[in-house]
Amino acid sequence: MMNAHAPIDDTHRDQRGLTGHAAEPAHGVPAPPHLKVLSVTSEIFPLVKTGGLGDVTGSLPKALAPLGIETTSLIPGYPAVMQQLKSAMPLVTFERLLGERASLLHTRAEGLSLFVLDAPALYDRPGGPYVGDDGADHPDNWKRFAALSLAAAEIADGVLPGWRPDIVHTHDWQSALASVYMRERGSSLPVVLTIHNLAFQGQYPASRLRDLGLPPEAYSMNRMEYFGDISFLKGGLQTADAITTVSPTYAREILTPRFGMGMHGVLNQRVSILRGIVNGIDLDVWDPSSDPHLPRTYDVNSLRRKRENRAVLLKRFGLDATRDGPLFSAVSRLTWQKGFDMFAETADEVIHNGGKVIVFGQGDREIEQALLNTASRFPGRMAVHIGYDEPTAHLIHGGSDAIVQPSRFEPCGLTQLYALRYGCVPVVSRTGGLSETIIDANDAAMSARVATGFQFHPVTADGLRLALRRALHAHADPKMWARLQNQGMKAKFSWERSAQQYAALYANLVRRPGQISAPDLRRAAL
Numbered sequence: 001m002m003n004a005h006a007p008i009d010d011t012h013r014d015q016r017g018l019t020g021h022a023a024e025p026a027h028g029v030p031a032p033p034h035l036k037v038l039s040v041t042s043e044i045f046p047l048v049k050t051g052g053l054g055d056v057t058g059s060l061p062k063a064l065a066p067l068g069i070e071t072t073s074l075i076p077g078y079p080a081v082m083q084q085l086k087s088a089m090p091l092v093t094f095e096r097l098l099g100e101r102a103s104l105l106h107t108r109a110e111g112l113s114l115f116v117l118d119a120p121a122l123y124d125r126p127g128g129p130y131v132g133d134d135g136a137d138h139p140d141n142w143k144r145f146a147a148l149s150l151a152a153a154e155i156a157d158g159v160l161p162g163w164r165p166d167i168v169h170t171h172d173w174q175s176a177l178a179s180v181y182m183r184e185r186g187s188s189l190p191v192v193l194t195i196h197n198l199a200f201q202g203q204y205p206a207s208r209l210r211d212l213g214l215p216p217e218a219y220s221m222n223r224m225e226y227f228g229d230i231s232f233l234k235g236g237l238q239t240a241d242a243i244t245t246v247s248p249t250y251a252r253e254i255l256t257p258r259f260g261m262g263m264h265g266v267l268n269q270r271v272s273i274l275r276g277i278v279n280g281i282d283l284d285v286w287d288p289s290s291d292p293h294l295p296r297t298y299d300v301n302s303l304r305r306k307r308e309n310r311a312v313l314l315k316r317f318g319l320d321a322t323r324d325g326p327l328f329s330a331v332s333r334l335t336w337q338k339g340f341d342m343f344a345e346t347a348d349e350v351i352h353n354g355g356k357v358i359v360f361g362q363g364d365r366e367i368e369q370a371l372l373n374t375a376s377r378f379p380g381r382m383a384v385h386i387g388y389d390e391p392t393a394h395l396i397h398g399g400s401d402a403i404v405q406p407s408r409f410e411p412c413g414l415t416q417l418y419a420l421r422y423g424c425v426p427v428v429s430r431t432g433g434l435s436e437t438i439i440d441a442n443d444a445a446m447s448a449r450v451a452t453g454f455q456f457h458p459v460t461a462d463g464l465r466l467a468l469r470r471a472l473h474a475h476a477d478p479k480m481w482a483r484l485q486n487q488g489m490k491a492k493f494s495w496e497r498s499a500q501q502y503a504a505l506y507a508n509l510v511r512r513p514g515q516i517s518a519p520d521l522r523r524a525a526l
């Protein structure tokens with residue numbers, strides 16, 4: 001049965017090689033709430049996650065719901081996503097979305113409302129969201145994420161009968177083109193673009209513009225032109241109504257050449273619409289008192305039970321469980337950003353002070369190898385496992401004493417927040433969100449009983465070594481360590497406050513008569 005839906009301007013569509021038709025009634029499309037947000041993202045926990053982006057896009061919608069904001073997330077139909085959708089009917093089919101057949105489906109899964117872009121030619125393949133099984137980028141990533149963005153622009157245009165968002169929220173370069181497509185079509189619907197990681201920018205040759213269905217004028221300083229190429233992220237920065245990043249400190253840092261990754265010029269131009277909103281964490285997913293991945297659950301009053309997790313963890317990583325001593329661990333992408341080359345140089349500090357080290361992650365081959373080389377010098381005392389696995393990440397937090405995160409830049413960082421909640425003391429560099437979320441255990445902070453971890457600056461191997469030394473010294477004083485754990489576990493990093501800030505931002509952008517206002521939202525949150 002065909003469904004009556006918003007008229008389609010075929011001329012307009014054909015210019016982009018796109019024809020759409022509604023294939024089924026729009027049953028299952030979410031009912032209109034106070035404010036409808038279309039969040040466009042390449043990953044979303046728990047369906048598909050490679051890092052913090054997935055955590056945030058998976059947990060923010062739940063935090064916004066009590067504020068009267070219904071988020072529906074548009075995600076690619078990767079195999080893991082399509083498995084959840086066996087019986088969903090297409091809401092609309094595009095015969096040629098950037099040349100590929102694609103359909104939009106709707107489902108609710110894991111407490112999330114989802115639009116799924118089912119485009120087998122783009123997403124039905126082995127590997128992860130960005131790389132194939134061989135570890136190399138999918139060669140058509142430009143098309144895979146442009147198609148996602150174009151589908152978002154279609155939804156903003158009203159292609160789904162009975163459902164149109166009030167706001168579009170894009171995340172990183174993978175969905176940044178949505179606002180470029182929207183502005184090309186004359187849509188003035190508000191768009192918020194959140195930068196989770198400025199290091200990835202979606203940079204491609206300018207010759208791709210044609211394949212993207214964008215006019216030659218898009219290759220200009222105030223659109224997508226970027227050092228002779230085009231950049232999806234720059235296009236988004238130029239066309240969004242608000243730009244956020246995931247901590248106020250990082251929002252300031254990216255205005256400088258050192259942290260701006262080549263985008264500081266455009267970010268300075270757009271500074272009036274840029275702000276930082278710190279990430280929260282999902283307190284249900286990361287809760288040591290109910291975590292199904294822990295052999296033994298615990299809370300702030302039963303921290304001694306961590307020892308049982310620790311024993312399991314040491315065994316799992318093949319480390320000597322007979323001797324005591326602190327366990328310093330890391331769960332991270334192993335990239336230049338995360339600074340683990342510096343930890344490869346300094347992990348011996350932990351070992352020489354009677355401790356043990358676990359590193360779990362994957363990333364740059366060179367950094368992986370440097371860590372493996374260090375571990376090979378300390379059999380039974382340091383283990384490096386290359387891999388990615390959610391339950392193991394939880395177990396590491398559940399059984400470790402300290403979590404090391406020596407990032408060179410860190411927009412927010414979530415691992416240190418999980419560490420706090422799990423009674424691990426974070427050892428972090430003083431940058432971006434790490435500097436805002438961890439309070440260094442200096443004398444003043446200790447006597448004020450607010451310290452939660454150890455920070456180092458400048459961000460060098462020597463700086464890290466000193467911080468490790470300070471943390472090891474503190475661990476030798478059980479009272480001091482217990483205080484740090486206690487203070488960390490009591491720190492508040494729920495989404496509540498940050499969700500209010502997003503809600504107020506949305507409300508200010510929408511500002512329609514009768515529409516929910518920022519004060520309303522504040523009241524709703526009280």
Ligand SMILES: Nc1ncnc2c1ncn2[C@@H]1O[C@H](COP(=O)(O)OP(=O)(O)O[C@H]2O[C@H](CO)[C@@H](O)[C@H](O)[C@H]2O)[C@@H](O)[C@H]1O
Pocket residue numbers: 050051052053055056195196197246279331332333360361362387388389390393410411412413414415416433
């Ligand atoms: N080997 C492994 N196995 C299992 N899980 C693993 C893992 N390696 C990492 N993870 C998980 O991936 C997530 C990492 O999140 P972060 O926010 O710390 O960094 P990331 O750089 O991915 O995120 C970017 O986006 C987020 C969200 O905005 C920002 O906080 C951050 O600063 C920015 O760099 C955590 O949930 C962690 O447990």
